[in-house]
Amino acid sequence: MESTTTSAQPLGTTPAAPAHSGMILAIVLVSYFMIVLDNSIIFTGLPQIRTSMDLSPAAMAWVQNAYTLVFGGLLLLGARVGDLLGRQRVFVVGLVLFAVASLLVGTAQNATWIIAARALQGIGAAIVAPASLSLITALFPASPQRSRAIAAYGTTAGLGASLGLVAGGALAGAISWRAGFFINVPIAILMITASAKFLPRFPTARGRFDVVGALTSTIGMGALVYGIINVSEQGFLAPLTIGSLVLAALVLVVFVLNEWRVNQPILPLRLFRSRERSGAAISRLLFAGTMIGFFFFTTQFFQGVYGFTPLQAGLGFLPMTVIQFVASLAVSRLVPKFGHAPVLTVGFALVLSGMLWIAQIGAETSYLVGMVGPLLVIGLGQGLAFGPLTSAGISGALPQDAGAASGLVNTAHQLGSTLGVAVLTSVAAGASSLAGRVADAYAGGSLMMVMALASALVLVLPAELAARKQRTA
Template sequence: MAEFALIHDITRRRPRTLRTGMVLAIVLVSYFMIVLDNSIIFTGLPQIQADMGLSPAGLAWAQNAYTLVFGGLLLLGARAGDLLGRRRMFVIGLVLFGLASFLVGTAQSEMWIIAARAFQGIGAAIVAPASLALITATFPAGRERTRAVAAYGTTAGIGASLGLVVGGALASAVSWRAGFFINVPLAIILILAACKHLPAFDAHEGRFDLTGAVSSTLGMGALVYGIINAGEQGWADPLTTWPLAIGAAVLIVFVVNERTAKQPILPLRLFASAERSGAAVVRLLFAGTMIAFFFFTTQFFQGVYGWTPLQAGLGFLPMSLVQFVSSLFVSRLTRRFGNAPVLVVGLTLVAVGMAWMTQLTAEASFMAGAVGPLVLLGLGQGLAFGPLTAAGIAGAHAEDAGAASGLVNTAHQLGSTLGVAILTAFAAGAITLEQQVIDAYLGSTVMLVIALIVALILIFPADIARRKEVSTV
């Protein structure tokens, strides 16, 4: 993978006292596993439904239970790493995720798989923010951290697209269950490697913000639940409006608490930076469009083209391969041109590629209609993910590393849920599957243009100002 091609170059000048190459490898593989699992289920959903006789609602919740718990517990998981120790929480998260993956793979009923997927979300909510916090704690600010964060960001994009390929291949060749069973030995290997090679970072002294933890978890959980239900039942449904209203009210309580708490779970000073605030908004929109793109394009490949799960997964290869190659040049490009310019170019390419996808029709062959925009989307993603991740943690103090990484991952996860829900509602009036997917592409293009505008207003000026300040020192 692209990120591992960077490991030797990142660490070759480091002292032998800390094997930073091994630290980076452990972090990237663990995060890859989490992201992979977020999309691997897409191509296997029809087989899961047929295998266990799931109702349409049960099938939706087989995916949504993971998203709900993951999004709801991210801030809590991030702060727990700061207070209880990052290596300790990282290992605990891997244990929970590996065990939950085994339970998903052995599921025999609707309630079983939904509960096991929710259990997976707990492990993911601990591992995801801990992994990024480990990078900021291990690599000093500068060239080395830039490359490590670029590799981390690349993992988010490649993991999501490769999840569709891996999921389709395993569902066709073995079973949908194999996609979850492979996490078990991988988690065991990562646990052993983490115990041996990850440094035992000191836990930061302080109280645990109980009010903030409860209100953030309940508020985020209610918000994510309402968003999920909106995608299934519409925005006017009581099970959409009430959770959204309750979630918003509880999050207001959370913000008020964070303003007065001595040691908040999410220090509001993180939003004092226009760059970090802008990165959160852009990531929410960007992640929302790309996860929705995988969701709708998989349906197009299988429902319109009549492809098998394996063929649908392989259909994303042009995008994945180009993303892999372009990500190799991100650290070099950001070093020469800056973080924000590379991000803006990447977002522009993704927006153009998505607009191009709106021209896709059932009559157009895959080579003629889809390959071109898929290549453009892959190129843009490869350039954008790393700089966007770097902007999300730019300037955060060491004691806020976990909270900053939690904010990055929360924006990503909430955006993933919000994007699918909004675009499903946006395309609800379409009569055919083909038109529904095209309408979703159109809505995605609008969201990406908004993300680009936010990046130009909030991220670009801050990044340029910081680079000028550094050059004058």
């Protein structure tokens, strides 16, 4: 598919100091927050959804998985479409789709309806998520201003997940689980209106759309996500699991070979020449898997062991959310002094410490004794880690690769989230009680955080130190 350039301005170039930069950043962050929020807001409302629609366990799983599958499968495609067709235009289209889908989820009456609507939400999210980060990298020059914007983006990713549980529990307890989705509609309309007024128009890129790359990335990523999801439902050795994972491996090999030879790939393999970016992708996948698994199992522990209501379960995460927000505010001051990688490494170490601590919990352990301390430590680590991790994921990317780099960041995050729930559910399956399953899941999450920390230490930290040494030489 050919697209024509609407102006002579090269792709990704903008004025050094964009007008209304504060408003632009607010639009991007609020929109991205809404996307991230919906990945976790449904957790505390699932019991109500199951009861109101009389859903089977399999249908319940797909209420969450339909969003995850489509979101993860289409991220690379969504990122490249933004580069080719104009980021502002694509960003608005994604918001429209997300708003319509949210309305459909909120009005759903049966399993087919809500699962299809959640899949449509995934399409909108796959467009908005990479477009939001590429807008930041394109609109804010490489300067402390960009560092602060990226730190805010990373903070949004972390806070969205934890606040989704608080907001979901509050709305489900006070009104209905549907309110968590209805609230997206006016927010999206406001962001669409503001985008049309404040976001600058980006020129489209002149070039050929990588059709083979788009198809193989979407099919391969979708099959991989489906296979991961199926592990938690039917096990590693189920024919459908094996078939999906084999299909994913074969198609993704074709995808890599295609990206190697085409002139304008959907995912430029040159992005992986940077040890820092590659390490950040691996670390993000493992970190996101740990965190989404943590939220998933902690919500169950709150409601199933402590007997909390959805509202109480949501409020149970407040110690983590508050300390995470406070820590994230310090990142913009810590990074210029110490660098992205050291702050990231300390953040990961704190999260690992908190996971090891909380893995000792049992059914007889009270919330104040067993939960508050680990929640504070994990929240502190998350607040320090998310911003630097995002910065490392797009470090040094060329302007024309802004969409692809942001797509890679979000793909690693989404795949990690899916992997975390699937793998930790399998790890926890052998325990005889809910408290035992949650403790086993925490132990598995701790192991994932060990690997994330190792990736940061071996790849991200040395790369940044070498770059810093080269700049001062």
